[in-house]
Amino acid sequence: MKEAVKILIADDNPVIIAATRRVLESAGYTVISARDGEEALEVTRTQRPNLLLLDVNMPKMDGLETCRRIKSDPQLAGTFIIIMSGTHTDSDSQVNGLNMGADGYIPRPIANRELLARVEAMLRIQAAEQTIKKYSESLEELVAERTRDLREAQEKLVRQERLAALGQLAGSVGHELRNPLTVISNAVYFLKLVQPDADQKIKEYLALIEKETGNAEKIISDLLDFARIQRVERETITVPELVERVLQRYPLPDSVNISLDFPVGLPSLNVDARQMEQVFGNLALNACQAMEHGGQLKISAAVEADSVKIAVQDNGEGITPENMSKLFEPLFSTKPSGIGLGLPVCKNLVEANGGQIKAESQPGVGSTFTVYFPPG
Structure with missing residues (x-):
């Protein structure tokens, strides 16, 4: 008007x-x-x-x-x-x-009529320019959106090709790689046993070999777990029993303080306990790695709607918003070591047991990974 x-x-x-x-x-x-x-x-x-x-x-x-x-x-x-x-x-x-x-x-x-005509002509030009500008901005947004879609499709295709290659690799050489790692681990154990009074330098190197051998073993385990179809062998287990097994199997560093919070009367779970040990062990180790200089790890459980939820919470460095959407994508990792299969394996195992896994994080504050199961 x-x-x-x-x-x-x-x-x-x-x-x-x-x-x-x-x-x-x-x-x-x-x-x-x-x-x-x-x-x-x-x-x-x-x-x-x-x-x-x-x-x-x-x-x-x-x-x-x-x-x-x-x-x-x-x-x-x-x-x-x-x-x-x-x-x-x-x-x-x-x-x-x-x-x-x-x-x-x-x-x-x-003349008045000419003045009005010129004013109206100028306003029409202005309106046309504004329309063109809006169309141009919309076109730029559309091009940017399509470019993002194309880039994501390309990244997805690359990931799928890499996953196919990893699956073949895991199936053909995964077990063969474990044999020399077992020999190295046994050799380190033997050397530590027969040389209890070795000098500090030797002890440091033995600890380094032991640590890196464990990292290599975990990478191979992730490869094999991701490549093969998971068979679920269910058993009834309480949450405290499950967490106790996790902490025995995956001991935490002394710099991390752990607190447990399980309410009385919490329903039991009907899951594959071995697989869930792997899931929560991986979540606990990830939490410890996020707290490089130590911190607080809390494992809690509660009933929410028709589910039993178990949360693993740390006060570490947190995860950036741009990385949150990629957490469970295979081959995505922000760590200098590893190949980005730990969380995808966790997701696959949780879903194979009828559950769901979600993540929340705030950079500089910490992260919480919550797993939801139907009660057993």
């Missing part, structure tokens, strides 16, 4: 302002005015008119300088400006005004 179109008349002649105002208001436009260039610039900043009718000769700042300043301001450059003058009507003056950034130049005197 025309009432929504605001036109600013900038002229030091009150008679011209009044006459032009009558013409424009009679056509339904909202009209505001300024008496000099500085005021015109300020009104443009504060009221953002759709169109500015600008006289050339004005006090404090002439129309050409006012036009230049408006067009050079990124916040105001979209303001449409028509310069109007009864003295600077020659061709050079008009070219100079347009070079200053004006969108139009009208020599005075001008």
